Amino acid sequence: MYRIQFCIVTEKPLTRRRAETRQRLLDAALEAFAEQGYGATSVEQVCARANFTRGAFYSNFDSLDELFLAMWEQRSAQLLHDLEELLAAPDEANLATLRDAVAHVADAVPVDDEWYRVTAEFTAHALRNPILKQVVAAREDAILATLLPLLDRLMATVGRRITDRDALGHALVAAHDGTTVQCLIEDDQQAARTRRTDLFTVLVEHYTEEI
Amino acid sequence: MYRIQFCIVTEKPLTRRRAETRQRLLDAALEAFAEQGYGATSVEQVCARANFTRGAFYSNFDSLDELFLAMWEQRSAQLLHDLEELLAAPDEANLATLRDAVAHVADAVPVDDEWYRVTAEFTAHALRNPILKQVVAAREDAILATLLPLLDRLMATVGRRITDRDALGHALVAAHDGTTVQCLIEDDQQAARTRRTDLFTVLVEHYTEEI
DNA sequence: GCCTTTCGATACAGGTATGTATCGGATACA
DNA sequence: TGTATCCGATACATACCTGTATCGAAAGGC
Structure with a gap:
């Protein structure tokens, strides 16, 4: 029996720092999407809300x-x-x-x-x-x-x-x-x-x- | 008793041509928004679907x-x-x-x-x-x-x-x-x-x- | 405490969307 | 048919967004 499996391919080591950055971005995303809508939100806006620049984003996610x-x-x-x-x-x-x-x-x-x-x-x-x-x-x-x-x-x-x-x-x-x-x-x-x-x-x- | 009234301020004369253009844009908008999402759709994409350029759009609407x-x-x-x-x-x-x-x-x-x-x-x-x-x-x-x-x-x-x-x-x-x-x-x-x-x-x- | 690795900041290049101003063909009306 | 108006196309200036490449500081292993 086979099952489709979804997994993140480029699994990076999840250090303490990384986890925190990810979480701040996740929280900022919820805020931004709720306030402006997903389509109207840019990567940069999410980062700004979390007090990061895009560097942090692209280091943690591949896309919005x-x-x-x-x-x-x-x-x-x-x-x-x-x-x-x-x-x-x-x-x-x-x-x-x-x-x-x-x-x-x-x-x-x-x-x-x-x-x-x-x-x-x-x-x-x-x-x-x-x-x-x-x-x-x-x-x-x-x-x-x-x-x-x-x-x-x-x-x-x-x-x-x-x-x-x-x-x-x-x-x-x-x-x-x-x-x-x-x-x-x-x-x-x-x-x-x-x-x-x-x-x-x-x-x-x-x-x-x-x- | 007062009521809030919503009306289009700059009411342009609705000629036959204008009505048809508007309708084509409205139909194209439904298609485009359904397919790509509202936020991900540009004015130009809607116009392209209706076989217009942005000139037609801005002549009929103020915004997406x-x-x-x-x-x-x-x-x-x-x-x-x-x-x-x-x-x-x-x-x-x-x-x-x-x-x-x-x-x-x-x-x-x-x-x-x-x-x-x-x-x-x-x-x-x-x-x-x-x-x-x-x-x-x-x-x-x-x-x-x-x-x-x-x-x-x-x-x-x-x-x-x-x-x-x-x-x-x-x-x-x-x-x-x-x-x-x-x-x-x-x-x-x-x-x-x-x-x-x-x-x-x-x-x-x-x-x-x-x- | 040193050294390696990690990770976020910065700079850059390229693409794309927006709104306006202008132009010319189409349309309506006499 | 002539003329005035309408309306959509085009060109332009501008702003913004993306993704990558590079660099330096912070974190973590030993």
């Missing part, structure tokens, strides 16, 4: 594209990790109803303007590139793999059980993506947030059953 | 931004118009079940790669600009205003009635946006399409009741 990918993957993983940590804490004492449980998750998933802009552009970008498409697909899988076990436990605490894991997972992700725009665009943020939680609740209710 | 906005609004309106036309046709004879009715709508709303890319970028762009934000918000309203009356009629034919118009409308739009990415990213397109229709059905079922 590579930086974009690295940044997006890192932040995606971080977000998922944070979510896991937040929901793993056993403060489930006060989750009486299904809606409380869902709201608990909904509040743990941030509605982040900066991140949304970057992700929207990254997704559009990925649709133009088969390899990046795989990356986005892999992330969807990773989200489900993280979220569903958490939901399993959460549902158990309110006496329910998931009936269709795949459908629920994808539906929640879709609902999250779709409602995030609405929350960010609409004047009345609070109304949108409430609708969002309501929608999540409807979905969870539909794709679970009482034990 | 203005062209992007004009193009997006035109296509948005067109899509909504097409949808309305498609669903207004009284071929509701064979819509026996709720799911048939929903599938009828779901199939009428295209899952369009090109348009998705452009819209994702436009939305991200709009989040950086208060005026464009209003434009996107207005489009959401327009969608609901078009979609809900159509759903009213459709539901009537299967003996149901909407219980929460606002919630259903926003939920369907969110589900549409969210599932569109999934359909375009996932390897198994058909599975994603089916999940999409299922999700719509769940939502419509939840936010309507039998008469």
Whole structure:
């Protein structure tokens, strides 16, 4: 059985200094792309934000594209990790109803303007590139793999059980993506947030059953 | 009572020739932005696609931004118009079940790669600009205003009635946006399409009741 | 603490995008 | 058909961005 493997070919030794430089560039990239858009951002602008010149950039990355990918993957993983940590804490004492449980998750998933802009552009970008498409697909899988076990436990605490894991997972992700725009665009943020939680609740209710 | 009014200040006389040139540029812009991304597209590239030089562009638009906005609004309106036309046709004879009715709508709303890319970028762009934000918000309203009356009629034919118009409308739009990415990213397109229709059905079922 | 290696700054060459000013053919109208 | 206006092509000046090649300072091994 063969698998496609993505790896960085010219793997340089990752010294302490290098790691820090890379990280500063990654952070600067997120800022710059969120503020101005990926296409409108030059290598030089990213470097300036990180207090480097282009020398540092070309010593660490081959292209803006590579930086974009690295940044997006890192932040995606971080977000998922944070979510896991937040929901793993056993403060489930006060989750009486299904809606409380869902709201608990909904509040743990941030509605982040900066991140949304970057992700929207990254997704559009990925649709133009088969390899990046795989990356986005892999992330969807990773989200489900993280979220569903958490939901399993959460549902158990309110006496329910998931009936269709795949459908629920994808539906929640879709609902999250779709409602995030609405929350960010609409004047009345609070109304949108409430609708969002309501929608999540409807979905969870539909794709679970009482034990 | 005052209202903010958006208008083109230097309204030039719209002759036949001018209208055609504008349209060719608008069409070329959609192509170019979808293929390369907005930020990566130069004025010259758009013009080349439309078989013009930049002279034609600067005689019709002040900036790429203005062209992007004009193009997006035109296509948005067109899509909504097409949808309305498609669903207004009284071929509701064979819509026996709720799911048939929903599938009828779901199939009428295209899952369009090109348009998705452009819209994702436009939305991200709009989040950086208060005026464009209003434009996107207005489009959401327009969608609901078009979609809900159509759903009213459709539901009537299967003996149901909407219980929460606002919630259903926003939920369907969110589900549409969210599932569109999934359909375009996932390897198994058909599975994603089916999940999409299922999700719509769940939502419509939840936010309507039998008469 | 010395010496090698690493890595970011700087300088340079080449390419490309922008916006404007001007020109001449096309178009409209009498 | 003649004439005035419109509008797209062309040329130009300018700014900016990229990638590479080189250099010197900082880091790390022994």
